Amino acid sequence: MLNRLVSPFNSIVGQEPESIAGALNELRGFLMPRLEEQGLPMSGDFNQSHCLISNIGSPYSCSINPRYSENGRLDLSERKTIALLGFLGLRGFDPDLAASIFKSAVGRRGIRAYWTQIPEIRERYDVSPSEVAARSDHSPVEEHIGRSIKELDEEIIGIPPIFGLSQYQKKMGHLERDTGKRIFEVVTPLSLPGHRLQTALERVAAREGCRLLKGLTAIDMEFSGNHASSVTVRSRSREQRITFSKMILASGNLVSGGLVTNVDEPDQIVPPLQADTGRMPSTLSISDTSLGSQALRSAMTTGIRTDADFHVVCKKGEVLDNVFVAGSALSGFSLPTGVGLGGVMFTSWIAAENAMEEG
């Protein structure tokens, strides 16, 4: 797993895998206790070679959470029996499909899929995880899930993510205690784990003294030579100018960090910055056949151009010494291509270190 993540970074950063692994450990050491404090259990008996602070949106590759996730606590070599439990009507998690992916991806047989129906939402055929999360505060729902899990013969049970940050640790703990089974989350894209992590990260950032400026769109940048002095941002209906000594442009949207693209080239790139299209981490090559359309390729692979230290590169080739880029605003860091929040956090960490080191 480590190699899988190291390789794409290596191709962009131009550093040796060892130094990247070292930085990754630093990041883990910094984040894990702080995220734990915010309600994400991070101190489980996870296997370090499998655990990364990442979520690539896949049900089997890795997870943001070492305790309640299949790679954190679930050692597939244990040969324990595993069941996946779906909730009828819950969008985004199909245990039959997930079980077949598990089987084909990790060569593990005997993973069984089950469905249960939550009585409180019986009337509906399609609900969202957040609705289940909301309703699972009411004990009948939680009790029903617990009863369903108890009825299963398997020792380890995978359920979809249904608890928000404030209830997550408590409720998962309750379920494990009440059922006597090990329970893990099967991470599905566009669902609660991302929300939980984002909320926890924002709270950690605030506690560490960061002032978060969320929801702003950079629309222009003033610079002279290799040094930028201010950025003009749009806050929906208003425009503001922010002066800075150093800045990291970090954005985290599913595709290209929120840079809107048209068919041929990136659109809405902050002037005077340069963009790349078609550049991908080396291990995740996007071929013509794997992404069917030019528009999709363009969307997935667009990002702001940087040098090896994440300094931004302008259209005329100037490298700005006090502006850095991190996260999915970098070319090729779009979630559907398989590089997710781990890449966003890791590149932010490296960019911040570079910014601090350069005085």
Add this chain to the structure above:
Amino acid sequence: MKDHLIETSGCIKCGACINECPVIATEGVQRFSGPRNLGVDAPRFLPDIGATVDNIMMCTTCWRCEEVCPANLPVPEAILHVRRQIFSAPNMLHGHRRIAENIDKYRRSVEPRNTHDQVSPRGKGEVMYFPGCIGKERIPSIYESSVGVLGKVGTDLWIPEGWVCCGAPLEKIGDWDRLRMLREENMTRFEGRGEIVTSCPGCTSHLIAHYNLEPLHTLEFLYEDIGMSRLRFKPNERTIRVALHHPCHLARTIGPHVIDYAYSILNEIPGVKLVEMEDPGACCGGGGGVVAGYPDIALNLATEKMRKAREVGAELLLAPCPFCVLNLGRLDSLEIMEFISFVNERLE
């Protein structure tokens, strides 16, 4: 419609808008088919679009779908365009008809109750205050507090005599004929306006988008024009645990900077212990004409919001939006207060 059709053609079908839609989260797609269906897909089948009227009016116009859209598509605006296209007076929902009738009768979106102006600055000062229908007629303390706060910080204020509803509720229900009529009436009353301040994010956004004016929400005016140094608060009486709701039309149509201003002000008020509820930007159900059209949906969303505030031990929930206060105030599970009213209470 044509422009929005073109703009929304960039949809990559990722489902982010569906996953984040608060109405789907509480009601399910069986009842509400969601932003992608209504804003992106439905306009492509214009001849049959009238059939979606019951569905499309459930959107609270919270702007969350646009916020999470990787392609940055103007989905809420597309939905509002569809509402405009399918508007037909005879087919209006009962609650929406009541809004239209109130407009015809009183030139306000709600029936006037606050018949006596307790605070009535007249004349033409430097700053024009636009009270808005809910703050003036439903929760007059908002109007009184806003005028009170602006007076305390030394603003030379005036209120346009005979002002009428800005038209924001009419835009939400698709009634553009009445909307234009109100705009014309207001513009004659706004002559000599100077700077404009409003209490309502809906009014602020509407005056920007449809009047081509540049009004400030009260929070923006206090933070940007008055400045924090001129806000003097009373000494602490007792500590109170306060949660801040981020109204959709404040954070997502005026801009998220206003939420930062709100926190900056709260941090200066002695005795305020801020508690952060989960997803403070989640819609309370108060917007988009849903309170009038589908009060049950609005109540479900409000219940969820109150639950989240209680969960973190809040004793008071503040909302810088009259519509949110109106909707959340239908529940008595937690004290809810409009932001400026709280500031007025604490300001020296």
